[in-house]
Amino acid sequence: MTGFVIARKGALSCxxxxxxxxxxxxxxxxxxxxxxxxxxxxxISATGLVLMMSIPGLALFYSGMVRKKNVLATMAQxxxxxxxxxxxxxxxxxxxxxxxxxxxxGTFERLFLNGMDLNAISPLAKTIPESVxxxxxxTFAVITVALxxxxxxxxxxFSAYLWFVAGWLMFVYVPIAHWVWGGGFxxxxxxxxxxxxxxxxxxxxxxxxxxxxxLGSRHGYGTDNLAPYDLSLAVIGTGLLWVGWFGFNGGSAxxxxxxxxxxxxxxxxxxxxxxxxxxxxxxxxxxxPSVLGMISGAVAGLGTITPASGFILPWHALIVGLLAGSIxxxxxxxLKQKLGxxxxxxxxxxxxxxxxxxxxLCGVFAVAALSDAPGTPGTAxxxxxxxxxxxxxxxxxxxxxxxxxxxxxxxxxxxxxIVPLRVTQQSEIEGLDVTQHGEALQ
Numbered sequence: 001m002t003g004f005v006i007a008r009k010g011a012l013s014c015x016x017x018x019x020x021x022x023x024x025x026x027x028x029x030x031x032x033x034x035x036x037x038x039x040x041x042x043x044i045s046a047t048g049l050v051l052m053m054s055i056p057g058l059a060l061f062y063s064g065m066v067r068k069k070n071v072l073a074t075m076a077q078x079x080x081x082x083x084x085x086x087x088x089x090x091x092x093x094x095x096x097x098x099x100x101x102x103x104x105x106g107t108f109e110r111l112f113l114n115g116m117d118l119n120a121i122s123p124l125a126k127t128i129p130e131s132v133x134x135x136x137x138x139t140f141a142v143i144t145v146a147l148x149x150x151x152x153x154x155x156x157x158f159s160a161y162l163w164f165v166a167g168w169l170m171f172v173y174v175p176i177a178h179w180v181w182g183g184g185f186x187x188x189x190x191x192x193x194x195x196x197x198x199x200x201x202x203x204x205x206x207x208x209x210x211x212x213x214x215l216g217s218r219h220g221y222g223t224d225n226l227a228p229y230d231l232s233l234a235v236i237g238t239g240l241l242w243v244g245w246f247g248f249n250g251g252s253a254x255x256x257x258x259x260x261x262x263x264x265x266x267x268x269x270x271x272x273x274x275x276x277x278x279x280x281x282x283x284x285x286x287x288x289p290s291v292l293g294m295i296s297g298a299v300a301g302l303g304t305i306t307p308a309s310g311f312i313l314p315w316h317a318l319i320v321g322l323l324a325g326s327i328x329x330x331x332x333x334x335l336k337q338k339l340g341x342x343x344x345x346x347x348x349x350x351x352x353x354x355x356x357x358x359x360x361l362c363g364v365f366a367v368a369a370l371s372d373a374p375g376t377p378g379t380a381x382x383x384x385x386x387x388x389x390x391x392x393x394x395x396x397x398x399x400x401x402x403x404x405x406x407x408x409x410x411x412x413x414x415x416x417x418i419v420p421l422r423v424t425q426q427s428e429i430e431g432l433d434v435t436q437h438g439e440a441l442q
Contacts, residue, residue: 050247053245063234072437095108104179145173150208151348153344155432160418172207191392195252195263201354217341218344259310274325277321278293305320311365328353362393
């Protein structure tokens with residue numbers, strides 16, 4: 001998603017980045033815009049891969065980890081997030097996130113995709129049609145809001161969730177996407193986030209943490225057996241997510257080239273090491289390696305490598321995967337128990353912690369030579385002598401966490417005036433499939 005982020009970083013030293021000198025969009029404007037057939041074909045394919053991550057990937061991954069009585073309701077949340085989120089993105093989300101160069105929000109230039117004809121090209125993606133760029137970014141927006149549902153699985157009222165999708169996408173996701181990728185203040189400050197460590201994973205993780213605190217724990221949490229209904233569905237979902245992530249990270253190069261290839265290599269290696277690390281820790285501490293642990297480790301590796309995938313070397317990805325598998329495991333076990341929250345599917349522990357970790361590690365491992373901007377060197381990380389980049393990464397993490405947390409809290413409180421956030425205890429006991437949708441698995 002952010003090959004274009006590199007274009008504005010080359011001439012920045014540590015001090016210059018901290019002072020937000022050299023606007024990125026000015027550098028991008030110097031590059032000629034011309035639609036390239038190969039880039040376009042790859043980005044159409046990547047768009048399909050990322051959409052597959054939501055439906056059926058995330059739908060299967062999440063529904064396999066809830067109880068049988070909530071499988072269809074969990075799938076419905078993902079489906080609804082994709083459908084409603086796509087319409088909102090077309091109406092105003094894309095325009096506010098990716099047009100204009102305002103520090104806080106974009107413009108209404110592309111409201112309802114106004115003016116986007118066959119020849120339109122975004123200044124942020126100069127070799128593909130703007131319609132493809134818009135659609136690719138849409139798939140990121142919808143999967144991010146769908147991720148949040150995992151924190152409140154088994155207990156959130158469907159009507160409240162629909163309100164949440166609309167409010168959260170427009171007032172949380174869109175502004176942060178603009179700040180980081182669309183020319184906003186984090187973009188010009190020099191934050192490195194190739195494919196969504198802050199915009200997607202940290203953002204969804206913080207929102208999920210706030211949501212599960214507000215809704216409270218599931219009925220029977222800590223005492224009843226809340227074991228997953230069918231982990232085979234979750235394994236299939238993990239496979240679809242893993243393959244789709246090649247489009248998620250590789251497509252963020254916004255073209256068919258070596259940067260996309262490097263991002264895909266890093267993605268696969270981090271996921272592999274993440275799965276093995278989580279497995280090894282469970283084997284050591286609990287005596288047996290669980291399937292749930294292996295797929296959790298894989299997704300932790302995928303989420304953690306996301307912001308750094310286009311900026312680091314393959315051996316860096318091995319370290320990222322190792323840290324992802326171990327630190328996210330700690331967050332989903334010890335930290336979760338200490339803080340006492342019921343994050344049903346560990347959205348915060350895997351995506352929130354993983355997104356923050358990956359964004360920070362990007363500032364450590366970033367390699368200046370990995371740049372797709374001709375004539376301008378990329379941004380170095382701590383290992384190449386630029387310790388200031390770590391401070392910028394921490395700044396981006398802090399801003400994202402604060403906005404996501406506060407805005408999510410406000411949005412949920414407003415929705416509570418319209419409709420109850422949570423189903424009744426009796427409905428929860430019967431199951432959301434029947435009480436919210438009038439259907440049930442046989």
